[in-house]
Amino acid sequence: MGQRFNDDRRQEILKKINNYINDNNFPPSIREISKMMNVVSSSTAATYVNRLIKDGYLKKQGNRSRALEITPKGLEMIGESSVDNNLIPVIGTVAAGQPITAEEDIEGYFPLPEDISYPSDELFMLKIQGNSMIGIGINDGDEIIVHRQNSANNGQIVVAMTEDNEATVKRFYQEDDHIRLHPENESMEDLIYPTVTILGVVISLYRPVLF
Template sequence: MGQRFDDHRRQEILTKINQYIEEYSYPPSIREISKMMNVVSSSTAATYVNRLINDGYLKKRDSRSRTLEITPKGKEMVGFVEEKNHGIPLVGTVAAGQPIVAEESIEGFFPVPDNITYPIDELFMLSVQGDSMIEIGINNGDQIIVHRQSTADNGQIVVAMTEDYEATVKRFYKEAGQIRLHPENSTMADLFYSNVTILGLVISLYRPVLF
């Protein structure tokens, strides 16, 4: 590469990338990394980046430009320690109607209510989409707090993953060799499955907007 690629060089590159992200709120391009590192060839900078990705210091979401992210290992290399967030992670959307895919990507954190005693690392929040649970007060747009667990008793409100890998919030019943997911909306029919995966038990909710 023309220069030794040791821990000092790794730290130098990662530090400059981190400084760029902090200044502009988005990652640099390969050309900009080349300029920052005073290397003539963009291919050399690309090689550096690929080495850092392979070594676990960087990650790239896809093939597009400006999708580099510094991993926790990379942040440790540059001496950046993230403060531990003491909130409940908000991780996407779940259906209260027809099942939809719920993708777990953290969108933010929510302060832990005083009346919840479960360990924080066993909790997550989902935004509700749909109106199948409105008759027990779970409305479209509400955010439900879920205790992560793989079992449930009959009659409990759960977030369940169906055999089609779709997540939904319903009242759970196991009966007669099948699973019945019951919507709390008298205009909707029960859903029947041979098996579902319980993702967690709904223990509370937050309503961002009252009116």
């Protein structure tokens, strides 16, 4: 790769990946990147991608073939604003089993689906960890789109922050003097808290392509 991998080459690859994501709502595979770059070997495309990941322009989630995200640094490289009205910030992982600490560090951006009417600055995206919501089809590894709001109606699926500053995804119920967070998994019990902080209501689900 050597001297040929300069800023112009980085921009070219990042723009093609970004255009693919905007057109398809999911990232390209390494094989598709090699076609976009007109290189014969997929290993060459993989080398380009790994270099972009190392340099902080791309981020890869897990070992799936379609797991690339363009970082804020990468978006800046190609002249795209990280607060683009068509991009939803991706904020790491949230538990749908045992709660885990939520850290609002933006890890990347996801194209705003056409069928969602909310503006992107009212939304964020999280990756699910755990199986407590499998009864309604939210599985471990799925990604959810959440509308930012600090209140919810009984029965809505929420991202809630507990008194221990841990975030979890559950069905919300306000009952008398406590909050009940209900897992959609028959093997798990409800979580009872005197109070929680609602971070948002789940409005959509994205399941990354597995092949």
